[in-house]
Amino acid sequence: MDLTTFLNLYSPPFLLSTIFIILLTKLFFPKSTKNLPPGPPCLPVIGNLHQVGAKPHVSMANFAREHGPLMSLHLGNQLLVVASSPEAAKEILKTQDQLLSARIVPMAFKHAQLLPYSLVWSDCDQTWKNLRALCRTEIFSPKAIEAQSRLRNEKISQLVDFLRKKQGEVIDIEDVVFTTLLNTMSSIILGKDVLLLNDEHGTCDRLKESIHKSIDYSGRIIDFGSFYPMLERFDLHGIRRGNVKHLNIVFDHWKEIIEERRSQVNSSSWSSEKAQSFLDRLLENGFSNNQINEFITELFLAGTNTTTSTVTWAMSELVRHQEVMSRIEEEVKKEINSDEITSFQLSKLTYLQAFIKESFRLHPAVPFLIPHRAGETCEVMNYTIPKNAKIIVNVWAMGQDPNIWDEPLSFKPERFMESKLDFKGQNFELIPFGSGRRMCPGLPSGARSVELILASLIREFDWELPNGEDPLKLDMNGKFGIALKREVPLKLIFKQKKAY
Numbered sequence: 001m002d003l004t005t006f007l008n009l010y011s012p013p014f015l016l017s018t019i020f021i022i023l024l025t026k027l028f029f030p031k032s033t034k035n036l037p038p039g040p041p042c043l044p045v046i047g048n049l050h051q052v053g054a055k056p057h058v059s060m061a062n063f064a065r066e067h068g069p070l071m072s073l074h075l076g077n078q079l080l081v082v083a084s085s086p087e088a089a090k091e092i093l094k095t096q097d098q099l100l101s102a103r104i105v106p107m108a109f110k111h112a113q114l115l116p117y118s119l120v121w122s123d124c125d126q127t128w129k130n131l132r133a134l135c136r137t138e139i140f141s142p143k144a145i146e147a148q149s150r151l152r153n154e155k156i157s158q159l160v161d162f163l164r165k166k167q168g169e170v171i172d173i174e175d176v177v178f179t180t181l182l183n184t185m186s187s188i189i190l191g192k193d194v195l196l197l198n199d200e201h202g203t204c205d206r207l208k209e210s211i212h213k214s215i216d217y218s219g220r221i222i223d224f225g226s227f228y229p230m231l232e233r234f235d236l237h238g239i240r241r242g243n244v245k246h247l248n249i250v251f252d253h254w255k256e257i258i259e260e261r262r263s264q265v266n267s268s269s270w271s272s273e274k275a276q277s278f279l280d281r282l283l284e285n286g287f288s289n290n291q292i293n294e295f296i297t298e299l300f301l302a303g304t305n306t307t308t309s310t311v312t313w314a315m316s317e318l319v320r321h322q323e324v325m326s327r328i329e330e331e332v333k334k335e336i337n338s339d340e341i342t343s344f345q346l347s348k349l350t351y352l353q354a355f356i357k358e359s360f361r362l363h364p365a366v367p368f369l370i371p372h373r374a375g376e377t378c379e380v381m382n383y384t385i386p387k388n389a390k391i392i393v394n395v396w397a398m399g400q401d402p403n404i405w406d407e408p409l410s411f412k413p414e415r416f417m418e419s420k421l422d423f424k425g426q427n428f429e430l431i432p433f434g435s436g437r438r439m440c441p442g443l444p445s446g447a448r449s450v451e452l453i454l455a456s457l458i459r460e461f462d463w464e465l466p467n468g469e470d471p472l473k474l475d476m477n478g479k480f481g482i483a484l485k486r487e488v489p490l491k492l493i494f495k496q497k498k499a500y
């Protein structure tokens with residue numbers, strides 16, 4: 001090295017830029033860990049951010065084909081581990097369930113006042129255990145689900161009556177199903193309806209909009225605050241601010257109901273037999289308004305969105321496959337002979353059950369499950385998953401995988417007719433509700449609603465696309481979010497069936 005070169009190396013511009021690069025690398029470049037799962041090469045600072053795109057479920061499925069069923073990517077500073085096969089899912093959700101079931105709190109919910117009362121975003125701590133136990137005994141136990149039958153049927157009857165008056169009109173199926181489900185849940189949780197099916201004056205628009213907005217904010221994955229924790233406090237995309245604004249609108253709607261019930265529960269004449277809803281139980285257990293707001297709103301957000309999306313995708317497949325619709329219709333005609341549909345009758349609808357499984361396979365409502373976080377460093381499939389890595393299971397990719405399913409892109413409910421495969425978390429090739437300790441606690445409620453709504457809509461009406469549109473050309477693209485919804489809303493027309 002000659003003297004000029006040596007002096008250049010120690011010149012202020014050179015030193016400054018070296019320090020700058022080192023700082024950048026330390027701040028923005030992920031710490032290297034040995035033995036990470038394989039993955040696509042990444043760029044400095046941004047990692048693989050530029051490769052994620054607007055449809056991450058599709059881009060991650062493509063990467064998995066190249067890099068295998070367990071892979072790692074870097075989203076800025078965040079290490080992401082992606083499982084895309086039943087074996088990898090089982091390792092994460094069963095073998096290492098205890099170590100890999102913490103949560104990554106999305107920016108939308110990083111709110112000091114709400115987080116301590118969260119079920120969905122808590123790690124598996126005591127709060128989480130208590131809230132899950134309360135849900136399990138009070139609203140999702142077999143006894144509770146049976147007790148809710150009358151109410152569920154009542155809400156479906158209201159939907160059917162509403163639709164009867166709309167014959168010949170084009171309806172947005174997602175909207176009416178969402179309203180029906182939210183009212184079903186609010187009747188169970190709050191003891192009353194909160195939306196109107198026939199809302200000509202838009203009385204409920206504000207509540208509906210805020211619920212949709214909050215769901216949207218929770219699923220935003222492009223968020224620099226998560227990729228670079230040092231930027232978190234700036235909330236650059238306005239996600240936290242936006243969500244808090246809409247959550248407050250939602251909480252305002254519960255306020256009066258909570259106060260009214262609190263005064264009942266606190267009155268001297270109160271006894272537990274008078275409890276009318278889940279809210280009464282929470283009040284009896286001494287829950288504060290903040291605790292109630294956070295907990296019940298999470299149930300509404302988690303429950304309505306997923307179930308609506310499942311029914312909407314199923315209806316899309318029905319209009320595309322009239323032969324499937326006819327077969328379900330036959331089955332419903334044979335097995336259901338009363339006005340009210342009972343759980344026993346639903347259990348006899350084996351083709352409908354197969355149809356729902358096939359729908360879950362191709363259109364899982366929550367394509368990545370809700371992201372998990374490694375609470376501790378551990379080994380999965382001989383690779384190291386470092387503490388705090390974000391972990392997703394690409395359920396959507398598994399549903400499309402030719403290594404798991406014959407002709408995966410064909411919609412064939414028959415594939416489930418002779419099979420014992422179920423979606424209750426034991427068969428890792430079909431886990432739309434997840435599996436393990438974080439598995440959806442609302443499965444019994446969600447699955448029952450899906451069956452009941454589909455059986456009722458098929459029983460009452462003949463469905464088709466408006467304006468003679470070709471069903472085979474129906475746009476089946478999904479719009480990514482915490483739930484995978486249809487990109488283009490499903491608009492349908494229907495005729496009432498002749499009485500049989």
Ligand code: HEM
Binds near residue numbers: 304366369371437450
């Ligand atoms: C078809 C309907 C539904 C589907 C497909 C579905 C799916 C899921 C999935 C995939 C998860 C994440 C599992 C994980 O993180 O590993 C989840 C979590 C959750 N679901 Fe559901 N769900 C549905 C209905 C419901 C209903 C009706 C409710 C409540 C009324 C509900 C409440 C929850 C809650 C509270 C969690 C968070 C559990 C936790 O973090 O421990 N879900 N659901």
